[in-house]
Amino acid sequence: MxxxxxxxxxxxxxxxxxxxxxxxxxxxxxxxxxxxxxxxxxxxxxxxxxxxxxxxxxxxxxxxxxxxxxxxxxxxxxxxxxxxxxxxxxxxxxxxxxxxxxxxxVPRRGADRAVRWALREFVPRPGLFGAAMKLGQAVRGVLPQALRDKVPEARASGTWPPPRHARRVLALAGCVQPAMAPAINAAAARVLDALGISMTEAAGAGCCGAVRLHLDDPEAARDDARRNIDAWWPEVERGEVEAIVTTASGCGVQVKDYGHLLRHDRAYADKALRVAALARDIGEIVAGEAAALKSRLGAFAGEAIPLAWHAPCSLQHGLRIRGTVEALLEAAGYRLTPVRDAHLCCGSAGTYSLLQPELSARLRENKLEALLEGGAPAIASANIGCIAHLQAGTATPVRHWIEMLDARLSGAA
CATH class of the missing domain: 1.10.1060.10 (Alpha-helical ferredoxin)
Structure with a gap:
């Protein structure tokens, strides 16, 4: 062109x-x-x-x-x-x-401008978002349906194993996931602990910056990246961790792009490249321990449990990770049902479901129809946004795949 x-x-x-x-x-x-x-x-x-x-x-x-x-x-x-x-x-x-x-x-005006400002300022702040989510969960039963769909039921996270292995990784807590689904990172920590890897979260790290970047506040997104790098850097510089793990594939795309995001920042460019090189999706870490995982899982007797797998766009198109999670789930005794048009988005896309609700709802309807036509009793995914968005449209349980793997390792179906 x-x-x-x-x-x-x-x-x-x-x-x-x-x-x-x-x-x-x-x-x-x-x-x-x-x-x-x-x-x-x-x-x-x-x-x-x-x-x-x-x-x-x-x-x-x-x-x-x-x-x-x-x-x-x-x-x-x-x-x-x-x-x-x-x-x-x-x-x-x-x-x-x-x-x-x-x-x-073409500057925005009125309600459109106000809503986007509120999302930029509210969603990336874990403390503020978490307090609002707890309040919403406390009164969830009396909320209008439209709001209730945005507030998942509270679930216990379970125990987080203390650091006890020579091999260590850092995990990104993120901004909305700790409040909406704290069980995800806790489950990841338990799975990695079973494989001989300790996972911890660094104090001070928070939102990856994707929310602000895609709401046209690139400088604030760079500030988010700098804050996370500062939180991780002491352990990274000392070589104490082998990876920075993300359990939300949307965050994973953003962290892997830190080198590009801060390429013109003399103080952070080299650090950003090193952090980006260390960034790994949880699926990549677990897949690297496939032999140990199969040993821990043992042989599952009887018929495999059907499961619908939704590959988030950030996983399959952003991180270009395909087939990895599927192999892990199959090793854990799940039978993945065919999903039509698996490459198409579910309509979550960060804040898209709030800013383009009609299109988002149509995409979710199409995705759920494709996921459930195979008769699976549950849906697995790899991104908190997709999980919450899909769950709002169905009574079928939607969980992060690492939670399902954790359940298998603990002996639960």
Whole structure:
């Protein structure tokens, strides 16, 4: 694709990156076949190729309208198009650049602006979000259905094994997961403990920065990254931990991108690269101990338990991890049922379900239909956003796969 970027961005780091990405696009259209919003709406401008063209126009200095912003708002940033693209177009990074320029040219007003500000300031603060979640869970029974769907029932996390192994990893607690599903990290700690690895959380670490980045506050997202790096750095620098583990695949994508996010920060660029290199999804860590895991699991007698597996977009398209969790679940005695259109997004996508509720609900309905048509009595996933979003639409239990593996190791079905 030929480009003629406008003066305001041509010689900036963002302009050079965008120009390189745009030039890789060959207009083939393969991406439209795997784009969830294009499948729903059938509008070229609500697919990756059309959005790339809109961003190109914006960066070349063409007029920007609220309609332009609307098409970009409807993008889930699921990155399914990146998996499909034969030319290696990094659509996600281009979308971040384009959205930032559009936000500057067409400022939001009224309720739209207020809601996005509230999400940026509220969701990434674990203390504030956690207090609100506890209150919501206490009065969940009397909440309107729309609010009740956003508040999962409280569940005990169980014990967290104390550090006792020579091998150690650090875990990202995150911002919403400790309040919505504290059992996930606790289960991960128990599984790793059984495999001879101690997992701890570093005081001071919090939100990965993805929420603020995708709500067009890149500097605040960098601050989140710096805070986490500072919290992890003493143990990283001393070589005391072998990995920084994420149990939410959405956070994993963000942490692995810290090197790019802070590439122009002289004080943090090298540290960010080292942290990004240490970042591992919990599935990668457990899969690395497959032999020990199979020994601990033993042989499961009888018929395998059917289970529907939902691979989050952040896992399969962002982290490019496919087949790893599936193999672990099968080793634990689960039979994964076929899932139609497994590459398509469930509609969670961070704050997307709050900002685009109609499209999000349609995507969830389609995903649940595909997940449950195999008759599985439960659904497993790997990202807190997907888990909460899917659970709000079904009575079928939706759990993190590491919780199911933990249950198997403890002898529970």
């Amino acid at each position: 030929q480009t003629r970027l406008a003066d305001f961005i041509r010689d900036t780091p963002e302009g050079r990156e965008a120009d390189e990405i745009l030039r890789k696009c060959v207009h083939c259209g393969f991406c439209t076949a795997t784009c969830p919003t294009y499948q729903l709406l059938g509008d070229e401008l609500d697919g990756p190729r059309g959005r790339i063209y809109l961003i190109k126009q914006v960066l070349e200095g063409q007029p920007v309208t609220e309609k332009t912003r609307g098409h970009l708002d409807r993008c889930l940033t699921c990155r399914s198009c990146e998996t499909t693209c034969p030319s290696g177009v990094q659509y996600g990074r281009l979308a971040d650049i384009g959205r930032h320029v559009v936000e500057q040219r």
